[in-house]
Amino acid sequence: xxxxxxxxxxxLPVVAETAHAVNPWVALAYLASGVLFxxxxxxxxxxxxxxxxxxxxxxGMAIAVMTTLVTHFPWIFxxxxxxxxxxxxxxxxxxxxFDGPGPCxxxxxxxxxxxxxxxxxxxxxxxxxxxxxxxxxMTAMPQLVAAFHSLVGLAAVLVGAAAFLDPAAFGIVExxxxxxEPTILRILPQSRIEMALGVAIGAITFSGSVxxxxxxxxxxxxxxxxLPVRHLLNLTILLGILxxxxxxxxxxxxxxxxxxxxxxxxxxxxxxxxxxxxGADMPxxxxxxxxxxxxxxxxxxxxxxxxxxIVTGALVGSSGAILSYIMCRAMNRSFLSVIAGxxxxxxxxxxxxxxQRPYKQGSAEDAAFILEQAEKVIIIPGYGMAVAQAQHALxxxxxxxxxxxxxxxxxxxxVAGRMPGHMNVxxxxxxxPYDEVFELEDINSEFAQADVAFIIGAxxxxxxxxxxxxxxxxxxxxxxxxEKAKQVFFIKRSMGGVGYAGVDNDVFYMDQTxxxxxxxxxxxxxxxxxxx
Amino acid sequence: MxxxxxxxxxxxxxxxxxxxxxxxxxxxxxxxxxxxNAISSVIIVGALIAAAAAGVPxxxxxxxxxxxxASVNIFGGFAVTARMLKMYQKKER
Numbered sequence: 019x020x021x022x023x024x025x026x027x028x029x030l031p032v033v034a035e036t037a038h039a040v041n042p043w044v045a046l047a048y049l050a051s052g053v054l055f056x057x058x059x060x061x062x063x064x065x066x067x068x069x070x071x072x073x074x075x076x077x078g079m080a081i082a083v084m085t086t087l088v089t090h091f092p093w094i095f096x097x098x099x100x101x102x103x104x105x106x107x108x109x110x111x112x113x114x115x116f117d118g119p120g121p122c123x124x125x126x127x128x129x130x131x132x133x134x135x136x137x138x139x140x141x142x143x144x145x146x147x148x149x150x151x152x153x154x155x156m157t158a159m160p161q162l163v164a165a166f167h168s169l170v171g172l173a174a175v176l177v178g179a180a181a182f183l184d185p186a187a188f189g190i191v192e193x194x195x196x197x198x199e200p201t202i203l204r205i206l207p208q209s210r211i212e213m214a215l216g217v218a219i220g221a222i223t224f225s226g227s228v229x230x231x232x233x234x235x236x237x238x239x240x241x242x243x244x245l246p247v248r249h250l251l252n253l254t255i256l257l258g259i260l261x262x263x264x265x266x267x268x269x270x271x272x273x274x275x276x277x278x279x280x281x282x283x284x285x286x287x288x289x290x291x292x293x294x295x296x297g298a299d300m301p302x303x304x305x306x307x308x309x310x311x312x313x314x315x316x317x318x319x320x321x322x323x324x325x326x327x328i329v330t331g332a333l334v335g336s337s338g339a340i341l342s343y344i345m346c347r348a349m350n351r352s353f354l355s356v357i358a359g360x361x362x363x364x365x366x367x368x369x370x371x372x373x374q375r376p377y378k379q380g381s382a383e384d385a386a387f388i389l390e391q392a393e394k395v396i397i398i399p400g401y402g403m404a405v406a407q408a409q410h411a412l413x414x415x416x417x418x419x420x421x422x423x424x425x426x427x428x429x430x431x432x433v434a435g436r437m438p439g440h441m442n443v444x445x446x447x448x449x450x451p452y453d454e455v456f457e458l459e460d461i462n463s464e465f466a467q468a469d470v471a472f473i474i475g476a477x478x479x480x481x482x483x484x485x486x487x488x489x490x491x492x493x494x495x496x497x498x499x500x501e502k503a504k505q506v507f508f509i510k511r512s513m514g515g516v517g518y519a520g521v522d523n524d525v526f527y528m529d530q531t532x533x534x535x536x537x538x539x540x541x542x543x544x545x546x547x548x549x550x
Numbered sequence: 551m552x553x554x555x556x557x558x559x560x561x562x563x564x565x566x567x568x569x570x571x572x573x574x575x576x577x578x579x580x581x582x583x584x585x586x587n588a589i590s591s592v593i594i595v596g597a598l599i600a601a602a603a604a605g606v607p608x609x610x611x612x613x614x615x616x617x618x619x620a621s622v623n624i625f626g627g628f629a630v631t632a633r634m635l636k637m638y639q640k641k642e643r
Contacts (some may be wrong), residue, residue: 055589062574065638086595090602132602139614143621151629169619173593176616180600184609233617315590329563335588336567437581446637
């Protein structure tokens with residue numbers, strides 16, 4: 019679509035990069051909020067400083083929002099009355115435009131959103147956001163994060179579309195007919211590339227996050243959905259998006275269909291990229307979408323020449339990328355193989371024909387008896403603990419054991435649960451002190467001295483096949499050396515199910531292993547009772 | 551600002567992000583995701599500009615819708631992060 023001629027030539031000053039922060043104070047304010055966002059992430063280096071960090075983030079956001087309101091909303095400006103006066107003097111209401119850093123900001127038509135509308139929009143968002151944040155169960159945190167990512171993606175798409183429909187408002191236009199009538203404005207080619215990439219990444223983030231959300235919430239099966247020729251399909255669409263971006267930037271005037279087709283393709287590819295990825299790979303997916311939401315914000319920041327958005331986008335983008343890398347490393351899989359998807363699909367077919375091997379089953383009383391006598395117990399929680407909501411009962415059990423003089427520690431694998439750090443949050447919720455919780459590399463050497471390795475809801479992360487069996491799909495993944503502990507307790511719902519990787523676990527059949535077959539929460543509660 | 555200055559800010563911010571995020575303790579990775587979520591909603595700046603200066607009615611409504619989405623994220627993201635961080639505590643002695 020060719021942007022309609024907005025103004026008559028005599029009212030239009032030379033169009034420069036008008037909506038960009040011309041006022042140095044405005045630029046400094048956005049810079050300050052960028053710095054505060056860096057401090058927000060820096061605070062998370064330890065739980066002690068993290069809350070202050072979160073407050074820096076809030077202050078940074080408040081500064082960014084206030085700065086935008088002050089610079090773009092004439093009624094907040096000191097000269098608002100003057101603006102209104104000019105506005106009222108304009109009878110037909112459509113032919114004037116103030117451009118450049120005047121007292122009336124950058125309004126092009128007198129039909130900007132009113133203060134009431136803006137505040138109402140923020141208030142609606144605040145009520146929904148705060149209610150959700152207060153009510154959400156800690157076990158549902160992965161879904162919530164996925165849902166939030168989808169909102170960032172969609173917001174980026176909406177802002178990009180608004181910028182496309184009304185480029186003059188964003189100051190990204192130039193005049194291509196400087197003297198002749200009628201004045202024709204076009205979007206700067208560079209802005210078009212930024213805008214196209216911004217909406218494309220935003221749309222991928224949105225549709226990808228919606229699928230991730232549905233899978234995590236259990237509305238949609240966590241099993242990978244494999245389409246034939248999916249790699250070819252995805253690749254074609256991605257190339258299509260890049261081709262359209264280039265065409266959109268350099269064809270004059272840029273046809274509107276290109277922009278909208280690009281958007282539709284990006285929505286489609288986000289959907290197609292995530293459906294073949296199985297439940298166990300969700301930590302990588304959630305981190306990856308986190309990263310995309312950052313890149314989308316950064317691309318919009320380029321369009322708007324806004325420092326706060328660029329800095330934030332870079333921070334969030336790298337944060338998500340690093341988390342994805344950590345998750346991939348913890349599974350010994352390449353990022354590409356995760357994105358290609360399909361992991362866990364073969365297992366459903368191949369997992370049935372295994373021979374019955376003898377294992378020892380125990381009761382809660384047996385477990386309680388041995389735990390009481392132990393000197394050192396290491397608890398390994400996994401996704402099963404989250405599903406059974408067993409974290410509170412588990413902490414109660416640990417308290418009882420500590421009262422008996424047992425040394426209790428928790429060992430957390432980077433990919434335990436459905437998102438990075440999922441188990442740590444659940445244990446924190448159950449008031450487990452964070453100095454009793456250890457990462458894989460810090461605690462793995464201690465299993466040799468442990469009397470009991472207590473596995474609750476985890477499976478693949480304790481499978482020794484990762485160390486020994488080169489044919490195993492999880493070979494090379496760093497795992498806990500539970501087989502070195504004197505005793506292994508394995509809480510599992512039944513012997514039937516295998517881990518997400520779909521491989522049998524030799525730990526089940528070891529001499530020192532006692533299988534505790536029950537719902538994780540019920541079993542732990544029974545052990546707590548037996549400890550009395 | 552010209553493109554090169556903006557690109558410089560972006561590239562340097564990527565490096566800052568890289569080092570800062572590696573220093574985040576793994577125990578706080580979930581709050582990290584929640585808070586990065588909240589701050590990436592700084593895209594509300596774009597939404598406000600769209601709503602504020604819209605010369606096309608459609609753009610104004612797109613802007614307002616984006617403001618709602620971004621503020622869900624801002625308020626929800628910071629609040630849920632604060633709620634999680636409050637739970638992390640040391641052994642009481």
